[in-house]
Amino acid sequence: MAMTDPNLCPANSGLVAIGARLRHCSRITTLGFRPNFSDYSLKQQQQLISARRILYPTAFYASLFNAMGKPTFPSVHTYTFAMDKIRQTAMFQMLGVPHPKTRVYYGPRQKQTILSEFSFPFIAKIPRGSARGQGVFLITNPKDLSTYLNRKGPAYIQEYLALDRDMRIIIIGRDVVLAYWRVAPADTFKTNISQGGHICFDPVPAAALDLALSTADKCGWDDVGIDIVESQGRFLVLEGNMKYGTKGFKTVGIDYKQMLCDKILNNEV
Incomplete structure (x- = not known):
């Protein structure tokens, strides 16, 4: 077009x-x-x-x-952190944003220490340039880890949380414009809609909404979908998605393009 x-x-x-x-x-x-x-x-x-x-x-x-x-x-900070899990994790750690245990390993010598700090199973991700649930792997044994480490670049390792859902909270400007649960299908741990997950509009806890808003504010993000999980009574930020999908808006009958246009024209962002 x-x-x-x-x-x-x-x-x-x-x-x-x-x-x-x-x-x-x-x-x-x-x-x-x-x-x-x-x-x-x-x-x-x-x-x-x-x-x-x-x-x-x-x-x-x-x-x-x-x-x-x-x-x-969006702000320059929103672009700086887009599709860069390493930068995001570093920022979360610096700001004290609750985040799953995560470490980045550079070079063969550092990567040899992964199993001294993480026990199977754990999550490994392609830390830059991946989205929509691609580049996320459940590592359950040494063979899985070896296969993951055969790729070039740093290893991004994160604790595995045995959950079947997470929350996607979309913030534009300083407002939550949509929040919903993403539920994983029975055969995978991934909740991404592109990976077969489905949207659930059960109420999202107020504490999760507050955490998403405070995280976006601290990081300087003003157009972002923040993913949050609840684990053992704590809310944890997984990551910020600057290229979030709009299927949730369609599901509840919101014209995303018109909403965005109206917010800008009304000086709400």
Whole structure:
């Protein structure tokens, strides 16, 4: 689908986006991503430079606008931590955010110590660039571990929590816009909807909602789906998902695109 034509947008809207998330909102000018800034027309370059804030700047431009002192939505921090479990875990540990026992191992010598700190079963993940439940492995024996360690890069090891569900809490701006449970199918430990999990709208505990909001605030994330589990009476943050799915919104009859557009136009983010 084509990007919104900036010439069709009201001249006084003053809202400029780069990424495609808002292309259906006619009152917001979506320019599209150009890897070379010079590929934007002079008019478009001026729109970006003079805009009060850039919407969905993409990971490429978010840090550049941040260096210029120009705010963006989502925040530069939201992009910095996207699909990077190592950075997220380090931040959780630094901030004291409750998080399952997790360690990262670099190089063969460090990886040889995994079994001195974790007992089978445990979870191993591809720490960067993986999403939708891909790159997550249940390690139950030495063969599983050896297979996982054959891949290049750091080993991201996390304690296994024997649970069949977790909570997905979606925050836009400073508000929870949707919260639900994700329940794993009988044949897997993964709760991801793309892996066969299903959505359950039983009430999400208020303590989990508060933890999600405080985590997003501390980390500087303003457009994120935070996954939380309850284990032995404690709520633990698993990770933040900046590329969260929207099936939950459809399930309850919320037009996600219109909701997002309205929140921006009403200055709620």
